[in-house]
Amino acid sequence: MSKETARALVVGGGVAGMQAALDIANQGFKVYLVERSPSIGGRMAMLDKTFPTLDCSACILTPKLSEIARHPNIRLMTCAEVGSVTGSAGNFRVKLRRKARFVRENLCSGCGACSAECPVEVANEFDQGLGFRKAIYTPFPQATPNVYTVDKENCIDCSRCVKVCERNAIDLEMKDSFVNLDVGTIIIATGFELFDVSRYPRLGYGQYPNVIHAMEFERLINAAGPTHGHLIRLSDGKKPKSIGFIQCVGARDVQKGVPYCSRVCCMYSIKNAVMALEHNPEAEVWVYYADIRAFGKGFEEFYEMAKSRFGVRFVRGRVAEVMEGKSSHDLVVKVEDTATSKLRLIEHDLVVISPGVIPSSGMDTMAKKIGIDQTNDGYIEISHTFFGPTITKIPGVFVCGCADGPKDIPDSVSAGSAAAMKATIILSSGGT
Amino acid sequence: MSGTEDEPRIGVFVCHCGHNIAGTVDVEAVAHMASNLPGVAFAADEMFMCSDAGQTLIKEKIKEHNLNRVVVASCSPRMHEPTFRRVVEEAGLNRYLFDQVNLREHVSWCHMREPELATEKAIDLVRMSVARASKLQNLPIKKVNVLPTTLVVGGGIAGLRASLDIADRGFDVLLVEKTPKLGGNVAKWTHLFPSDETGADIIKPLIRDVKKNKRIKILTESKVSEFDGYIGNFGVTVKNLKTEKEERYEVGAVIVTTGFEPFKPVGYYSYGESPDILTLAELQELPRSEQLLKISNGKPVKKVVFIGCVGSRQPGVKGHEHCSRHCCSATAKAAADLRDRVDEVLVLYQDIRTYGKGHEEFHRMARQKHVIYSKFPQNEYPDVIVKKSKITIKWRDVLADEDLEFEPDMVVLASAMIPPEDVEETSHLFSLTRSGDGFFNPEHIKLAPLTTHTAGVMIAGAAQAAKNASESVIDASGAAAKAVGLMAQGEVEIESTVSHVIPELCSSCHTCLTACAYNAISMDETKDPPIAVVTEAKCHGCGTCAAACPSSAIVMYHSTDDQILTMVEAFLCPSPSIQGGG
Amino acid sequence: MTSTSLSTTETVDSQGEWEPKIMAFCCNWCSYAGADLAGTSRIQYPTNARILRVNCTGRISPEFILAALNMGADGVLVSGCHPGDCHYTSGNLKARARWALMETAIEQAGVDPRRVRLQWASASEAQVFADGVRTLTEQVRKLGPIRREWV
Numbered sequence A: 001m002s003k004e005t006a007r008a009l010v011v012g013g014g015v016a017g018m019q020a021a022l023d024i025a026n027q028g029f030k031v032y033l034v035e036r037s038p039s040i041g042g043r044m045a046m047l048d049k050t051f052p053t054l055d056c057s058a059c060i061l062t063p064k065l066s067e068i069a070r071h072p073n074i075r076l077m078t079c080a081e082v083g084s085v086t087g088s089a090g091n092f093r094v095k096l097r098r099k100a101r102f103v104r105e106n107l108c109s110g111c112g113a114c115s116a117e118c119p120v121e122v123a124n125e126f127d128q129g130l131g132f133r134k135a136i137y138t139p140f141p142q143a144t145p146n147v148y149t150v151d152k153e154n155c156i157d158c159s160r161c162v163k164v165c166e167r168n169a170i171d172l173e174m175k176d177s178f179v180n181l182d183v184g185t186i187i188i189a190t191g192f193e194l195f196d197v198s199r200y201p202r203l204g205y206g207q208y209p210n211v212i213h214a215m216e217f218e219r220l221i222n223a224a225g226p227t228h229g230h231l232i233r234l235s236d237g238k239k240p241k242s243i244g245f246i247q248c249v250g251a252r253d254v255q256k257g258v259p260y261c262s263r264v265c266c267m268y269s270i271k272n273a274v275m276a277l278e279h280n281p282e283a284e285v286w287v288y289y290a291d292i293r294a295f296g297k298g299f300e301e302f303y304e305m306a307k308s309r310f311g312v313r314f315v316r317g318r319v320a321e322v323m324e325g326k327s328s329h330d331l332v333v334k335v336e337d338t339a340t341s342k343l344r345l346i347e348h349d350l351v352v353i354s355p356g357v358i359p360s361s362g363m364d365t366m367a368k369k370i371g372i373d374q375t376n377d378g379y380i381e382i383s384h385t386f387f388g389p390t391i392t393k394i395p396g397v398f399v400c401g402c403a404d405g406p407k408d409i410p411d412s413v414s415a416g417s418a419a420a421m422k423a424t425i426i427l428s429s430g431g432t
Numbered sequence B: 001m002s003g004t005e006d007e008p009r010i011g012v013f014v015c016h017c018g019h020n021i022a023g024t025v026d027v028e029a030v031a032h033m034a035s036n037l038p039g040v041a042f043a044a045d046e047m048f049m050c051s052d053a054g055q056t057l058i059k060e061k062i063k064e065h066n067l068n069r070v071v072v073a074s075c076s077p078r079m080h081e082p083t084f085r086r087v088v089e090e091a092g093l094n095r096y097l098f099d100q101v102n103l104r105e106h107v108s109w110c111h112m113r114e115p116e117l118a119t120e121k122a123i124d125l126v127r128m129s130v131a132r133a134s135k136l137q138n139l140p141i142k143k144v145n146v147l148p149t150t151l152v153v154g155g156g157i158a159g160l161r162a163s164l165d166i167a168d169r170g171f172d173v174l175l176v177e178k179t180p181k182l183g184g185n186v187a188k189w190t191h192l193f194p195s196d197e198t199g200a201d202i203i204k205p206l207i208r209d210v211k212k213n214k215r216i217k218i219l220t221e222s223k224v225s226e227f228d229g230y231i232g233n234f235g236v237t238v239k240n241l242k243t244e245k246e247e248r249y250e251v252g253a254v255i256v257t258t259g260f261e262p263f264k265p266v267g268y269y270s271y272g273e274s275p276d277i278l279t280l281a282e283l284q285e286l287p288r289s290e291q292l293l294k295i296s297n298g299k300p301v302k303k304v305v306f307i308g309c310v311g312s313r314q315p316g317v318k319g320h321e322h323c324s325r326h327c328c329s330a331t332a333k334a335a336a337d338l339r340d341r342v343d344e345v346l347v348l349y350q351d352i353r354t355y356g357k358g359h360e361e362f363h364r365m366a367r368q369k370h371v372i373y374s375k376f377p378q379n380e381y382p383d384v385i386v387k388k389s390k391i392t393i394k395w396r397d398v399l400a401d402e403d404l405e406f407e408p409d410m411v412v413l414a415s416a417m418i419p420p421e422d423v424e425e426t427s428h429l430f431s432l433t434r435s436g437d438g439f440f441n442p443e444h445i446k447l448a449p450l451t452t453h454t455a456g457v458m459i460a461g462a463a464q465a466a467k468n469a470s471e472s473v474i475d476a477s478g479a480a481a482k483a484v485g486l487m488a489q490g491e492v493e494i495e496s497t498v499s500h501v502i503p504e505l506c507s508s509c510h511t512c513l514t515a516c517a518y519n520a521i522s523m524d525e526t527k528d529p530p531i532a533v534v535t536e537a538k539c540h541g542c543g544t545c546a547a548a549c550p551s552s553a554i555v556m557y558h559s560t561d562d563q564i565l566t567m568v569e570a571f572l573c574p575s576p577s578i579q580g581g582g
Numbered sequence C: 001m002t003s004t005s006l007s008t009t010e011t012v013d014s015q016g017e018w019e020p021k022i023m024a025f026c027c028n029w030c031s032y033a034g035a036d037l038a039g040t041s042r043i044q045y046p047t048n049a050r051i052l053r054v055n056c057t058g059r060i061s062p063e064f065i066l067a068a069l070n071m072g073a074d075g076v077l078v079s080g081c082h083p084g085d086c087h088y089t090s091g092n093l094k095a096r097a098r099w100a101l102m103e104t105a106i107e108q109a110g111v112d113p114r115r116v117r118l119q120w121a122s123a124s125e126a127q128v129f130a131d132g133v134r135t136l137t138e139q140v141r142k143l144g145p146i147r148r149e150w151v
């Protein structure tokens, strides 16, 4: 492989994929970073604060986003997905489908004039459907690239945006296109999805307005979120005074096909419990759990702080049911407190369910296209826990972050760097 | 150093950071006050200064108002100073003409209930920074070459992995291990989760590959005794512990993989009072035999109790507050394995943290094999009583709500991972700080887990925090990528914040020579009287010499007396015209 | 009590109470980081201190401390790495060596040495840092505004 063709492809622009791309690019190799949504950043971009030190997610993520955007060795391709892969280590040919974003990236300056003009409002998926966005939009203020996208499904083709755009960047006729990339190595960093918690009807999600899930909570307390950071109940806009967090929903449950632990729910719930108290120090905050898995650096200490300094109350027990009051939309949590073996009914005015983590959608198709194996749980199979924790069955194809199993941010970042290391060994040696 | 003599035209940018700052500090008032300060040509507040929009704003305003200094009042400079330095540089300013005020970590987040006083503090801090900014000077941007060798300290699984990756990528490695053997702790484990191999099975091929590789120079029974230099060009003295012989090497980067030690839990659960009470590490180091035998009398063991979290998760006990991460899974694996050989296995725990891939599965398998799990209450530890070679254990089972008693033949304590006994030494050698768990601090706990605050020195594996072998391997490859990143570039920028002696003022007293810990100052004997000179490449920029010099002959660039005193003055006695809107 | 010409308008809070002014010098590597951690951990402490970041406590010349007292500080805090933990090996030891002399100097000048505080707080000791600020602030509050006849 000549230095010219020594290029890498990273699929998925979450924190793991971004780190992998940077560590390859910093060695002087060219990298294509392919992301299917309109912006890189992945799940981390949606988070409010981050455990275990409570710094805000946007604040620490933004520099990485701009580092990617301006890196001379990184070619960022958003709204793009892998179509097919042929060849072998050192000489892969990847066909990419670039979905039409209806806005020309080279012309759009991200001014937002179009969005102001657009008459269509739809639920904003970035805010977990809690807020609204226009049919022409960017997912979040720091979106990278800072380019608008038309959501064609909801667009009514009124062309108002086209007229108002001073730079003529909008093309509502744009078609999907295909590009062929020749790369020496591929890193899969496609992350995760959340378990659909409405599959536990007894917990009331989807039926009661004041039962929400953790990602919704993250958006609710975020200053750039739908309520501008005001923690309120969705039923009546009141400040919740008593909040219950329910753990292990869609995790460690053999019957629901998710036997494994999601690794992050304990910690993100402790974080959100602390944040709830920070928003309203008078509130009562309870966490219902099976085991508190605070295993990472600084995690146990954080858990201890939540208990002793913030006064979060932890109750060990599986929640049997969440019930709603007749008129008030207040909730009652029925839980067997295993510490006392008593069935308890505890009232809350907001319940936050902690969904487990599952493989990202489209994982099966992608794995097939590339020819890599998946575990029973649907994640990408690694070759060996100790010899190749970022290596897949196909030489030259690597994996990092949540694509091979749930991970927190530090572990995802570390894995991103590790996959980059393996990839550059291939790039520098010519594919063997 | 070229002065920046032109009149200061300072731009001040105050960040809301969403609600993080603006929720407590009146950022508009701060920006308004700043706009009235002397030298300030532009001041504004903005939602997120670090976002693309914020960065573009800075660049635009530099052009528009011909700004020659920039102050950003936002979060800790420890996070974003590099970001903003780059921004001003992209707009054509020298990076040292930037100053950052910390309104978030040092104001809004720690004074959340006192918005007025917090705003007052923010105003003072911005005023101080503006005063400093007007005294900032251009400094040259310096690059140095990076030597194409990496020093790896510690030959456990992490050190082996890092060495191999770097060598496979085409760079040289100096691997230093203090014991006679490579392999570290993993080599000892007979019950290795989550696989059916032993630790030795895993370690052997790695050692073989490392020994075969021509790019890796292995020094066992050796320790680094001296370390100096700077990123790209470190000098290392390695001492052979047996021969006491020392040898000098030069390397461009360092990866510290010194791992951990299993805690010897003296004072816990009667450890030491009976040979049949041992740690999980000690259990795995027992000579292999068909049957598990009692250490006290060689009779077969029928009943075993494991106790979790020994010396871990103890709030308020220094160095023992952390979770040791590996023990729940290691216990589950050992318990499941042993259950095939003994009649009863009991595990006493507080929480079961089998979080990793496959861990939950063998935890379940242990239970299927009838390993009994019993949860004891936090801070109500089981009692282990040794009487005439009989061990009795009493505890409270939380789930059954009962007091229980058991007479095991053997008690296995899953003890904490703690740093190796010589960790202090390593920490001083490489100027690493340690966190509450005793392990080394990364540069950033989330986004930079493998680099440290000593540029060019990386950490990986259990040296960074308690973790299992698979996680250590991932770290190791990741840290290797960082080292290779430096070496592949071949050169790296270094800080220009060094000290400088003004020859005319030097009184030849030699005070600075003894002040400097890096021997960066020497006397130029060709002068009469001899005067002090700083070797910039050796200077780390601490400024100790500048503070020590009785003749005020030493300037510490970017931290001059003038720059410091002007801030003190701006805080305490700003002229009435510049008190601002506070 | 006379106030000197040099000193500024004294800070008063909204209730018109006197608020001590504390000048704090922190080294970048331990104490500044510790103060950052106090922030991220949301540890609340008095607002009186203004932190000036220097690379190392070794950089802090007694002149700075005297200047601060002279210009109207009611207290001065110097916070660095624990002995042995200095990022530059031993800057803090040099700072400690100078400290005794400096204390004598200010005492001779008629300033109560309880107004100055040298403390060690590592990057992980957020609480230690915050407590240090609190202790000094309360101490100085008890001592009252500084008498500056000596200047």
Ligand SMILES: Cc1cc2nc3c(=O)[nH]c(=O)nc-3n(C[C@H](O)[C@H](O)[C@H](O)COP(=O)(O)OP(=O)(O)OC[C@H]3O[C@@H](n4cnc5c(N)ncnc54)[C@H](O)[C@@H]3O)c2cc1C
Residues within 6 Å of the ligand: A011, A012, A013, A014, A015, A016, A017, A034, A035, A036, A037, A039, A040, A041, A042, A043, A044, A047, A049, A050, A051, A052, A080, A081, A082, A189, A190, A191, A192, A193, A194, A214, A215, A218, A264, A267, A268, A271, A360, A361, A362, A366, A400, A401, A402, A403, A407, A408, A409, A410, A412, B446
């Ligand atoms: C509610 C919640 C709170 C959390 N809080 C914290 C916290 O406080 N601290 C912490 O350390 N961790 C936290 N986490 C975990 C954290 O979100 C993950 O560690 C991190 O996002 C993983 O990064 P990743 O890059 O592997 O995956 P992701 O962030 O999921 O990114 C994957 C990216 O790949 C893209 N993608 C997916 N499929 C394809 C495809 N086929 N082609 C192209 N692109 C594709 C996706 O669009 C996405 O951008 C939290 C998780 C949740 C659910």
Ligand SMILES: Cc1cc2nc3c(=O)[nH]c(=O)nc-3n(C[C@H](O)[C@H](O)[C@H](O)COP(=O)(O)OP(=O)(O)OC[C@H]3O[C@@H](n4cnc5c(N)ncnc54)[C@H](O)[C@@H]3O)c2cc1C
Residues within 6 Å of the ligand: B153, B154, B155, B156, B157, B158, B159, B176, B177, B178, B179, B181, B182, B183, B184, B185, B186, B189, B191, B192, B193, B194, B222, B223, B224, B257, B258, B259, B260, B261, B262, B280, B281, B326, B330, B333, B416, B417, B420, B422, B426, B460, B461, B462, B463, B467, B468, B469, B470, B472
């Ligand atoms: C009882 C027990 C059971 C475990 N079981 C498992 C398991 O089943 N599966 C699993 O994945 N993990 C397990 N672990 C965790 C695993 O042992 C660690 O994750 C792993 O050893 C970390 O590797 P490392 O290379 O970072 O450190 P180490 O293995 O500690 O290696 C560090 C090396 O550095 C050397 N060194 C230290 N200081 C210096 C110095 N100053 N100069 C030179 N050399 C130095 C040491 O001699 C050693 O060789 C277990 C841990 C324990 C305590």
Ligand code: SF4
Residues within 6 Å of the ligand: A114, A117, A118, A119, A120, A134, A135, A136, A150, A151, A154, A155, A156, A157, A158, A159, A160, A161, A162, A172
């Ligand atoms: S054309 Fe579509 S995107 Fe543009 S303004 Fe109309 S509805 Fe919105």
Ligand code: SF4
Residues within 6 Å of the ligand: B501, B505, B506, B507, B508, B509, B510, B511, B512, B513, B531, B532, B548, B549, B550, B551, B552, B553, B554
């Ligand atoms: S301390 Fe100052 S005066 Fe003394 S030798 Fe050094 S530079 Fe010269």
Ligand code: SF4
Residues within 6 Å of the ligand: B498, B499, B515, B516, B517, B518, B519, B520, B521, B534, B538, B539, B540, B541, B542, B543, B544, B545, B546, B556
């Ligand atoms: S600043 Fe002075 S004392 Fe510090 S390293 Fe440089 S020359 Fe030595």
Ligand code: FES
Residues within 6 Å of the ligand: C027, C028, C029, C030, C031, C055, C056, C057, C058, C080, C081, C085, C086, C087, C088, C090, C091, C092
């Ligand atoms: S760096 Fe903290 S005291 Fe020297």
